[in-house]
Amino acid sequence: MSGHGSPNVWADHYPGIPGNRQHGSFNGLKVIGIKLYYKFVSFPIFPMKKIKNTDKLPVTLIGGCHNSQFNVTMISALLDPHNKRFNWLYSTPTPECFSWYLIKMPHTGAIATVGNTGLGYGTLGKYCNIDGLDGGICIEFFKQYADQYDDHGYGILGNTYTQTLVSYTGNFDMQNMDHAKTLSQWVLLGDPSLRIGGYS
Numbered sequence: 065m066s067g068h069g070s071p072n073v074w075a076d077h078y079p080g081i082p083g084n085r086q087h088g089s090f091n092g093l094k095v096i097g098i099k100l101y102y103k104f105v106s107f108p109i110f111p112m113k114k115i116k117n118t119d120k121l122p123v124t125l126i127g128g129c130h131n132s133q134f135n136v137t138m139i140s141a142l143l144d145p146h147n148k149r150f151n152w153l154y155s156t157p158t159p160e161c162f163s164w165y166l167i168k169m170p171h172t173g174a175i176a177t178v179g180n181t182g183l184g185y186g187t188l189g190k191y192c193n194i195d196g197l198d199g200g201i202c203i204e205f206f207k208q209y210a211d212q213y214d215d216h217g218y219g220i221l222g223n224t225y226t227q228t229l230v231s232y233t234g235n236f237d238m239q240n241m242d243h244a245k246t247l248s249q250w251v252l253l254g255d256p257s258l259r260i261g262g263y264s
Contacts, residue, residue, distance in 0.1 A: 069128025070152050071136045072160040095165045098157040100145055121175035123260055125202045132163040132179035132251050163253050176221055176254025185242050196236045197246050203227050222256025
């Protein structure tokens, strides 16, 4: 999933982003539909519980800011409703981050997620998938999985994830703080010993 996010929401923009980012975006999925200010309740209150991929659990790469920011609680939203402490909840009392909530749902959601704990930087236009950063590291994960699957055991989630980080370090200048930030905040949530695609 490639888009924009917070610990509560994964979203994207309408083509051309009409009305700029504030008005040109839509929510794809969100953990909870309650806000302390502005708009109080939207239904369903826990929208992600409506996902219907029963017993078909993917490994999900989430391209968006803060979707895997695991240090959130409902209390932190109450204490920082205007994001002055940078909890990125904007008065939404989120029980757990988007990525973890996707994993913990019984029989639906995902079996593991990989995403950003902070702002996921990106490049616009034709270089969005080759200049590294959030889009580039996600593409690198699929390259490592596809190219090395049988040869080096990269069918195991933790091996593929680790080799993606190693390859990213070798392909981009880690003196550039944007690349170093991308590498350090891209986390795997779930069991690293899982075999991608399941067991026969």
